Amino acid sequence: MGNAVDIRIAAGAEEIGLAMMLKDLLAQNMEQRPEKIPDFQKLSIDVGLIISDAEVEITLSFSGGRLIIYPGLKKGAGLVITAGSDTIMALSNLKIKGGMPYYFDKTGREVALAMVTGRLKVKGMLFHFPSLIRISRVMSVQ
Amino acid sequence: MAKLKVFSDEWCNAWADKIRESKEFPIHNKGWEGDIGCCISKDPKANLPEDKYLYVNFFDGKVLDVRMADKETAENTKFVISGEYIRWKQVARGELDAVKAMMQGKLKLKGNLPYVVKYVKGVQETIKCLVALDSEFPDD
Numbered sequence: 001m002g003n004a005v006d007i008r009i010a011a012g013a014e015e016i017g018l019a020m021m022l023k024d025l026l027a028q029n030m031e032q033r034p035e036k037i038p039d040f041q042k043l044s045i046d047v048g049l050i051i052s053d054a055e056v057e058i059t060l061s062f063s064g065g066r067l068i069i070y071p072g073l074k075k076g077a078g079l080v081i082t083a084g085s086d087t088i089m090a091l092s093n094l095k096i097k098g099g100m101p102y103y104f105d106k107t108g109r110e111v112a113l114a115m116v117t118g119r120l121k122v123k124g125m126l127f128h129f130p131s132l133i134r135i136s137r138v139m140s141v142q
Numbered sequence: 143m144a145k146l147k148v149f150s151d152e153w154c155n156a157w158a159d160k161i162r163e164s165k166e167f168p169i170h171n172k173g174w175e176g177d178i179g180c181c182i183s184k185d186p187k188a189n190l191p192e193d194k195y196l197y198v199n200f201f202d203g204k205v206l207d208v209r210m211a212d213k214e215t216a217e218n219t220k221f222v223i224s225g226e227y228i229r230w231k232q233v234a235r236g237e238l239d240a241v242k243a244m245m246q247g248k249l250k251l252k253g254n255l256p257y258v259v260k261y262v263k264g265v266q267e268t269i270k271c272l273v274a275l276d277s278e279f280p281d282d
Contacts, residue, residue: 017244021244
């Protein structure tokens with residue numbers, strides 16, 4: 001499974017803490033939870049990530065088991081997720097039940113409330129819903 | 143009451159006591175195993191002529207150890223957090239959120255990240271206890 005996913009940092013993203021954190025988080029998550037690898041391999045989409053309270057923007061570019069993390073937002077990203085650093089942590093802590101994010105515990109309610117109050121915005125959710133669910137599964141440490 | 147000089151034994155003990163007094167910490171740290179080394183880079187302009195190393199050890203919601211340490215001890219822990227003195231000071235003063243600082247690259251974490259993310263609320267509670275101390279910094 002060692003080479004099942006390939007995660008790289010594009011030039012210019014090395015100094016962005018979030019880029020390095022996500023590289024480590026996803027690589028370690030795939031190593032520790034290999035059942036997540038098929039989801040990772042099926043992802044083929046650019047996902048913009050804006051951390052509103054930290055002024056950090058990156059793009060996760062998934063394709064065929066490879067992820068390249070770019071600095072800034074790439075034009076034409078299928079999904080753009082905007083949230084504060086706390087909400088991003090909560091997203092990574094979402095439990096997955098029956099293959100879907102679980103919104104009925106404390107963390108789930110926190111994420112749902114952030115969505116309702118606009119603290120979490122997901123652009124492109126309607127067109128890329130299956131990818132969003134896959135990303136939730138891949139990112140979840142629970 | 144006199145301010146606590148940061149990096150002193152009294153300051154380490156006071157931080158450990160604050161965490162022990164916290165009602166939230168045992169809840170969010172439940173199940174945690176592992177020590178943490180904090181590496182603080184020297185900043186001669188801020189009266190910190192040498193690097194400082196802090197060793198923190200928690201186990202399942204209990205504080206086992208909070209003390210100053212040497213480089214080798216701090217760097218051979220399960221998790222290592224490093225950064226410039228000014229960033230640590232901002233965190234300890236509550237002016238900079240530690241998670242945000244990591245996302246911005248102002249603090250760097252080495253170790254099992256999915257594990258830390260699971261316990262992020264416990265980490266935030268320990269920082270809250272640190273912020274609650276009346277600390278005196280070398281450049282105050």
